[in-house]
Amino acid sequence: MTEHEMINQKVKQLLDKTWRKLLxxxxxxxxxxxxxxxxxxxxxxxxxxxxxxxxxxxxxMLIGAFGDIYGIGQTLTxxxxxxxxxxxxxxxxxxxxxxxxxxxxxxxxxxxxxVVGISLNGLPVFIHLPIALLAGVLGGALWGFIPAVLKAKLxxxxxxxxxxxxxxxxxxxxxxxxxxxxAPGWVSQTIPVAVSAELPRLLPxxxxxxxxxxxxxxxxATVYLLERTTLGYEIRAIGLNPWAxxxxxxxxxxxxxLALVISGAIAGVGGAGEVLGVHRRFIDGFSxxxxxxxxxxxxxxxxxxxxxxxxxxxxxxxxxxxxNMNVSTGVPLDIINVLQxxxxxxxxxxxxxxxxxxxxxxKWLNLPT
Amino acid sequence: MVEFTDIINAGLFAAALRMxxxxxxxxxxxxxxxxxxxVNIALEGMMLTGAFSGVLATFATGNPWLGVLASMLAGGxxxxxxxxxxxxxxxNQIISGTGINLLALGxxxxxxxxxxxxxxxxxxxxxxxxxSIPLLRDIPFIGEIIGSQTPLVYIAILVVILSYILLxxxxxxxxxxxxxxxxxxxxxxxVDVYRIKYLCVxxxxxxxxxGGAFLSLGHLSLFVNGMTGGRGFIALAAMxxxxxxxxxxxxxxxxxxxxxxxxxxxxxxxxxxxxxxxxLPYILxxxxxxxxxxxxxxxxxxxxYTKE
Numbered sequence: 001m002t003e004h005e006m007i008n009q010k011v012k013q014l015l016d017k018t019w020r021k022l023l024x025x026x027x028x029x030x031x032x033x034x035x036x037x038x039x040x041x042x043x044x045x046x047x048x049x050x051x052x053x054x055x056x057x058x059x060x061m062l063i064g065a066f067g068d069i070y071g072i073g074q075t076l077t078x079x080x081x082x083x084x085x086x087x088x089x090x091x092x093x094x095x096x097x098x099x100x101x102x103x104x105x106x107x108x109x110x111x112x113x114x115v116v117g118i119s120l121n122g123l124p125v126f127i128h129l130p131i132a133l134l135a136g137v138l139g140g141a142l143w144g145f146i147p148a149v150l151k152a153k154l155x156x157x158x159x160x161x162x163x164x165x166x167x168x169x170x171x172x173x174x175x176x177x178x179x180x181x182x183a184p185g186w187v188s189q190t191i192p193v194a195v196s197a198e199l200p201r202l203l204p205x206x207x208x209x210x211x212x213x214x215x216x217x218x219x220x221a222t223v224y225l226l227e228r229t230t231l232g233y234e235i236r237a238i239g240l241n242p243w244a245x246x247x248x249x250x251x252x253x254x255x256x257x258l259a260l261v262i263s264g265a266i267a268g269v270g271g272a273g274e275v276l277g278v279h280r281r282f283i284d285g286f287s288x289x290x291x292x293x294x295x296x297x298x299x300x301x302x303x304x305x306x307x308x309x310x311x312x313x314x315x316x317x318x319x320x321x322x323x324n325m326n327v328s329t330g331v332p333l334d335i336i337n338v339l340q341x342x343x344x345x346x347x348x349x350x351x352x353x354x355x356x357x358x359x360x361x362x363k364w365l366n367l368p369t
Numbered sequence: 370m371v372e373f374t375d376i377i378n379a380g381l382f383a384a385a386l387r388m389x390x391x392x393x394x395x396x397x398x399x400x401x402x403x404x405x406x407x408v409n410i411a412l413e414g415m416m417l418t419g420a421f422s423g424v425l426a427t428f429a430t431g432n433p434w435l436g437v438l439a440s441m442l443a444g445g446x447x448x449x450x451x452x453x454x455x456x457x458x459x460x461n462q463i464i465s466g467t468g469i470n471l472l473a474l475g476x477x478x479x480x481x482x483x484x485x486x487x488x489x490x491x492x493x494x495x496x497x498x499x500x501s502i503p504l505l506r507d508i509p510f511i512g513e514i515i516g517s518q519t520p521l522v523y524i525a526i527l528v529v530i531l532s533y534i535l536l537x538x539x540x541x542x543x544x545x546x547x548x549x550x551x552x553x554x555x556x557x558x559x560v561d562v563y564r565i566k567y568l569c570v571x572x573x574x575x576x577x578x579x580g581g582a583f584l585s586l587g588h589l590s591l592f593v594n595g596m597t598g599g600r601g602f603i604a605l606a607a608m609x610x611x612x613x614x615x616x617x618x619x620x621x622x623x624x625x626x627x628x629x630x631x632x633x634x635x636x637x638x639x640x641x642x643x644x645x646x647x648x649l650p651y652i653l654x655x656x657x658x659x660x661x662x663x664x665x666x667x668x669x670x671x672x673x674y675t676k677e
Binding site for chain 1: 410450454457458459460461463464467468469470471472475478480482488598599602605609645647648654655660
């Protein structure tokens with residue numbers, strides 16, 4: 001065999017392997033694709049039943065989301081906080097915890113970043129911006145730390161405490177931007193952050209900022225944390241079996257606290273990105289439900305950070321395209337939340353697909369069970 | 370200057386009883402579900418859908434009692450959905466519950482806009498009127514508190530008593546508790562585990578729907594977007610604080626109801642910004658969970674049961 005042939009063979013093997021891997025991951029994501037499709041189908045029925053044309057609604061949504069550079073920019077802008085909250089949900093979930101408080105952690109992160117952004121002046125960008133982002137980390141981490149400690153030390157169920165702390169975050173931030181930190185005027189918001197604390201914009205006219213790059217970095221970092229570090233290994237072990245982990249010498253309490261704190265911190269950066277990159281100030285209750293989008297995205301992304309990137313862009317498109325749909329067809333924006341809910345419900349019970357398979361449906365798809 | 374008696378008086382206790390009522394219904398609902406081994410965080414969404422359906426049916430028929438019926442029906446339907454996803458398909462109970470909560474929030478917001486043209490609130494409808502109970506209303510102080518309330522308040526107390534009897538004094542109650550304690554053992558003694566689970570989760574939804582109906586028909590006479598404001602979760606906390614028992618849930622609901630009433634009262638005298646006062650019930654819930662979390666949940670709670 002000549003050297004040329006050997007190289008050829010190696011390349012062929014490599015391509016084959018990549019192709020097979022791609023096929024497997026595609027096949028594994030069939031349930032998620034079906035879930036999204038089914039959600040849109042039911043959404044279409046709801047639209048038709050309430051006197052709206054589903055084609056027109058989805059059409060304007062699609063055009064709004066991807067029709068031009070502006071649309072694409074806004075889609076990625078909306079995908080950014082959603083990816084952060086998806087990673088937050090995912091990381092806690094890997095540790096067997098339900099962080100339903102990403103919404104509040106996002107708000108607190110944004111609020112802390114805004115405080116640093118507006119109160120410090122005359123600092124160079126390379127100092128002010130990192131401090132503001134770190135403040136976001138701190139705000140989110142703090143809002144994850146409280147339910148984490150209550151869970152680990154006292155056994156308070158994190159599902160309820162994270163949810164409750166979200167309401168607290170909403171009202172506390174609302175108090176600050178309505179009273180001590182309120183900017184002049186009738187809108188409940190702070191004054192703009194200093195220019196030195198702004199995240200640079202990436203695409204002129206659109207609100208797309210460097211926060212998008214941060215979110216992709218966070219996704220890669222989450223993969224690294226989970227797959228390549230001891231802490232990540234411990235988090236996954238606790239998620240799989242806390243008793244066995246404890247017996248194997250892993251401190252489950254420490255692992256749980258760290259997982260929820262990091263989870264909160266990730267959501268916090270998401271909020272900081274919104275404040276420093278998109279709005280450039282803290283607006284009262286600025287999140288339209290990014291925390292919940294994140295939960296849906298993490299599930300659609302197969303609880304995989306890289307899968308979540310794709311799912312986040314899908315949900316970002318639904319959010320940004322939804323605005324176009326709302327303006328041009330008058331369909332209430334709440335249909336977006338209905339779609340999001342349907343997706344979650346379809347993904348909630350993976351056995352549905354086994355059931356469909358057993359009943360002989362979708363044979364041609366070769367569904368995984 | 371605000372006098373102490375302007376805040377703490379019989380009116381406050383009457384309001385506390387009113388605000389406890391939706392929590393009583395819903396926490397008893399949560400209790401039935403968890404006693405049969407299904408965590409139901411969808412209570413929030415079932416309440417919200419109940420509140421909406423109640424107003425919608427009243428709007429259509431003019432009769433608030435038909436509204437109450439519709440609330441229970443809608444809540445029960447969502448309970449059935451939770452059952453299908455978690456019992457039949459052994460899905461994750463928290464994720465299914467979250468999905469139902471999101472569906473309720475988006476769905477009621479959407480329908481509110483479609484029907485009444487406003488996302489924020491529905492039109493006013495005929496609410497449930499308070500009834501005045503002779504003799505009871507004449508007792509000083511006590512009469513002011515429980516003498517004259519909407520019928521749902523009295524029904525809530527009845528529900529507590531009936532639930533206690535059902536759960537602890539009947540064979541059916543024994544089966545329910547057995548399913549929650551040890552489904553496999555219950556199965557071998559011939560109990561239809563799946564049927565009991567379905568029954569309980571549907572009942573749970575109906576009660577949560579009733580709790581929602583109280584908010585929209587007994588309290589406000591209209592639907593407001595997201596009007597439950599986390600009360601479904603607070604009801605769960607009340608259920609835990611009450612140690613998964615009906616009378617315990619009643620007592621805990623009264624505590625949270627008091628916090629809610631106090632919060633409203635403090636807002637009306639306005640010596641603190643409303644946003645700060647509004648955090649009160651949520652912070653209380655977190656504290657209560659932290660302090661009383663050690664109470665024991667039914668052992669099969671959260672674990673899906675697959676028949677061998």
